[in-house]
Amino acid sequence: MTKQISAKEFYDQVEQGQGVTLVDMYADWCGPCKMLAPVLDEISAQYAGKANIYKIDIDQNQEVASRYQVMAVPTMLLFKDGQLVDKLVGFMPKQSITQKIDAQLV
């Protein structure tokens, strides 16, 4: 399962963190987000120990959403060593997401 995090955890573990992290900015009312969830759960399992996969509810954590100018849900933010390196807007098939993660793991 993809780990749900709070804004505080986001600042501590993503912005101050090391390695590759993908954060799914989602909302409960968003249809495509519901479809993305099982895809990210699979990726979480597959990348355990290699990359962190988190999700954050934008309605509960609006300051994070506005800091990264999230204009559509879902938006996936990809970080490397705390720096934003890619922004993936909208649903994507699993392979498109893992390609983006792999590109940061090398």
Next chain:
Amino acid sequence: MRVDIAVVGTGPAGLSAAINARQRNKTVALYGSADLTEKLVKAPEITNYLGFASISGEDLADRFKDHLKAASIQIIPQRVVQVFAMGDYYALQLSDQTFAEAESVILATGVNLGGAIPGESDLLGKGVSYCATCDAALYRGKEVAVIGYNAESIQDANLLSEVVAKVHFVPFYKDLGGLSEKVHVLEKGKTAILGKDHVEALQVGEDEIPVSAVFVIRDAVSPDHLVPGLETQGVHVAVDRQGKTNLPGLFAAGDLVGRPYQYMKAAGEGLVAGLAASEYVSKLNRPQASS
């Protein structure tokens, strides 16, 4: 219930795909206008459809409807908003915000010859949205615009007006009946979406209106937006001779895959894709849904 094959589009390609898949005993869900595509119905005379030296688009459409009836296929009159590749099946988001599931999908949505509005592609996901129900809540307290091409855009403008501070509406659709009084209707003019990193304004004619988002509501969206991850070549979907796309189990046919934009060619490609999708589903070896 998950069907074997979902067909998106009710032009000759989609109808032919659905009929041929049914003949292979597959369960089929056919999505699109119950009156069939306007491109067909509005053709005054067709002179190159085999078997008919001269026939009107309307008459040919009636023949198509009879053929569907004979094959016991009913059109589901919903717009498919987006198609999601879930890995081992497809999820289709419908315009009533429900989801449908299919093992395989055939896209036959035609080609949008109108083209994008200046700024639309560059600012997609940065304030440009195709789905009001999806993204309305992101713009609470802000001003937004709707560029409306169909009846659905009226409902979307009304919905937005309940959520955001103000809605401006650019009507590319004649019948504005039912539009909420809260929606500000603009004079139609040369339209462009302005902004650098995100949407900042909508230009209509000589006026620039500051807005945070622009919702473009039309029947056809670009295929790579309709199916995230789909490979395209210009305005067309990239396919092989079987109608296979880069996504396993997803096929395409008709004007969507390339020229010539002809009814006969579309019907033929629909047949090819219908059979290819049927073969794909058969090879999955899933327990057969009763038809």
